[in-house]
Amino acid sequence: MIKPLECVKQIKPYVPGKPVKELERELGISGCVKLASNENPAGPSPKAVAAINDFLSQSSELCRYPDGSSYYLKQALSEKLSGRGLDLDPGNFILGNGSNELLDIVARTYVGPGDEAVMATPSFVVYSMAVKAIGGVAREVGLTEYRHDLSAMADAITTKTKIVFIANPNNPTGTINRKAEFDAFMKRVPDGVLVVIDEAYLEYASDPEYPDTLHSYFAEGRDILLLRTFSKAYGLAAMRIGYGIAKKEIIEDMNRLREPFNNNSLAQEAARAALGDEAHLRNSIGINEEGKKYLYKELSALGLKYVPTEANFIYMPLDRDSNSLFDSLLKQGVIVRPVGPKEIRVTIGLDSENRRFIEALKKSL
Numbered sequence: 001m002i003k004p005l006e007c008v009k010q011i012k013p014y015v016p017g018k019p020v021k022e023l024e025r026e027l028g029i030s031g032c033v034k035l036a037s038n039e040n041p042a043g044p045s046p047k048a049v050a051a052i053n054d055f056l057s058q059s060s061e062l063c064r065y066p067d068g069s070s071y072y073l074k075q076a077l078s079e080k081l082s083g084r085g086l087d088l089d090p091g092n093f094i095l096g097n098g099s100n101e102l103l104d105i106v107a108r109t110y111v112g113p114g115d116e117a118v119m120a121t122p123s124f125v126v127y128s129m130a131v132k133a134i135g136g137v138a139r140e141v142g143l144t145e146y147r148h149d150l151s152a153m154a155d156a157i158t159t160k161t162k163i164v165f166i167a168n169p170n171n172p173t174g175t176i177n178r179k180a181e182f183d184a185f186m187k188r189v190p191d192g193v194l195v196v197i198d199e200a201y202l203e204y205a206s207d208p209e210y211p212d213t214l215h216s217y218f219a220e221g222r223d224i225l226l227l228r229t230f231s232k233a234y235g236l237a238a239m240r241i242g243y244g245i246a247k248k249e250i251i252e253d254m255n256r257l258r259e260p261f262n263n264n265s266l267a268q269e270a271a272r273a274a275l276g277d278e279a280h281l282r283n284s285i286g287i288n289e290e291g292k293k294y295l296y297k298e299l300s301a302l303g304l305k306y307v308p309t310e311a312n313f314i315y316m317p318l319d320r321d322s323n324s325l326f327d328s329l330l331k332q333g334v335i336v337r338p339v340g341p342k343e344i345r346v347t348i349g350l351d352s353e354n355r356r357f358i359e360a361l362k363k364s365l
């Protein structure tokens with residue numbers, strides 16, 4: 001029988017949750033609340049939905065391949081992000097089928113068999129999957145107080161290191177690394193190592209010391225790749241579209257491996273419209289801030305530990321088994337994510353969803 005490559009065998013497959021409708025059918029309940037995947041509970045921008053409908057109304061376009069260069073979306077991104085002394089060009093962008101795809105492409109572009117990539121643990125699981133899939137070695141460095149230990153990560157760089165992955169804010173802990181520690185880290189990164197800064201939750205970060213990587217390391221011409229997404233604050237997770245920003249040479253390297261039509265037409269239209277809907281973005285961030293305050297208050301009242309977040313989810317270290325709490329919440333129609341033996345992560349939802357979570361939590365404890 002055919003056997004997978006050894007490097008592929010090392011990878012634990014991602015286990016997706018069941019569709020909510022199926023869960024409801026199995027449990028005989030309705031109105032489940034899904035707080036497991038850090039989606040935007042406010043939904044997509046109505047402008048994005050209108051753009052999708054407009055595109056569909058020209059139904060003959062569905063038989064055409066999408067624009068493989070994402071020309072208009074790159075144009076919109078460069079206009080949006082240029083300014084304050086920075087002149088971005090469409091050549092500084094790469095679009096992916098979710099930023100997830102860009103993690104895969106960047107690993108395949110720069111990491112060969114036996115090469116190393118440094119990353120934190122726990123952090124976004126795709127970094128190690130992408131590296132291991134191509135026979136690379138994932139050097140995982142433990143968090144310190146739930147945050148990336150950038151000094152230990154710099155110590156972990158060897159002559160074999162090609163990439164350092166940093167999630168800022170981090171998933172699953174929601175923590176950030178501030179500007180001063182980032183500056184100190186960047187000074188220690190040797191030539192020939194690419195720093196991938198995954199800013200999937202950037203829009204939610206409100207700490208004044210959150211690093212402005214675009215106007216610092218990118219502007220200085222450093223070897224970095226900034227990754228952002230339309231899946232979170234922009235509410236377009238189903239469309240699968242994210243983007244990378246880097247100097248042109250890096251984008252050109254990655255484009256060699258990019259599948260020619262990796263961004264479908266609906267995603268491109270929706271993302272472009274969403275970029276232009278500042279009011280929806282502000283509203284989404286506002287809902288998150290309100291939900292965060294409510295959850296902090298309730299969790300504190302229950303005497304539960306949580307890690308203050310700069311993202312749209314909260315990491316909770318528990319004094320009990322996370323899977324049994326997950327099951328108990330699930331039976332009450334609330335889906336969270338167990339992210340460790342004694343840790344759960346809960347996405348900040350709409351007010352009604354957060355209340356339902358707290359009620360279910362009270363019954364479970």
Ligand SMILES: Cc1ncc(COP(=O)(O)O)c(C=O)c1O
Pocket residue numbers: 037038097098099100101124167170171198200228229230231237240241242
């Ligand atoms: C830190 C981080 N990076 C990247 C992603 C991938 O997002 P997408 O592929 O939807 O753009 C996620 C999704 O949960 C994430 O948490």
